[in-house]
Amino acid sequence: MKGRFITLEGGEGAGKSTCLEFIASYFSRRQLPLLVTREPGGTPLAEEIRHLLLQKRNEQVAPDTELLLVFAARAQHLEHTILPALRRGEWVLSDRFTDATYAYQGGGRGLSMQRISELERMVQGTLRPDLTLLLDLPVEQGLARADARAERDRFESEQHAFFERVRAAYRERSLAEPERFRVIDASRTLPEVVQGVQTVLDEWLEQGL
């Protein structure tokens, strides 16, 4: 079976961690080989870049530096983790991928979407996710959940308006590519959100297998 590539996206506190665990057990029950990974990260070097990106620091990080670090980590992740797994015929589930770059660096930081798409072509060629689950919820609610869990990292320390732009960019992308995106209302209770994920996967697998 040809490997398929699924990504999970959403703003802060959307419930990605719980949904990832659920999706992993969903695939395991069906005996479909699934590799779960994340961005930024997914290889030792890419995880080091993640640390550089998330760590709060006194030096201002230039938006282009951030963008290039994100794609540097992605190039490593693709070469050593994602592409080999897909070639082996495994399915890959990534906690965030390039839609996050369009949302955070494009929407949040205001970088040119055109430049992001040039880097996307350079690093990924024609590879795009087969399915993207977008967990969508009001910014205020997501930040309150994230705050209740842990101290804010460098991204989470941004202003409210930044996350509104992130959310808007995600929603725009989902409207532009309705075939690939499935938007799940993540403002509901966790069991309801997980049920939403299950419904999407059931329907998608039924169509695709």
Ligand code: T5A
């Ligand atoms: N980034 C990433 C970029 O800027 N550009 C890029 O290209 C990429 C790939 C790290 C950061 O990197 C940035 C974006 C990010 O800021 P990350 O680790 O995925 O990426 O970042 P986070 O969104 O911070 O990941 P989290 O693990 O914090 O978010 P989750 O997984 O969505 O949140 P989760 O599941 O841990 O939930 C948070 C809390 O809320 C509760 C949970 O129990 C938990 O305590 N919760 C709920 N409570 C009630 N009802 C629900 N429905 C709930 N859902 C979750």
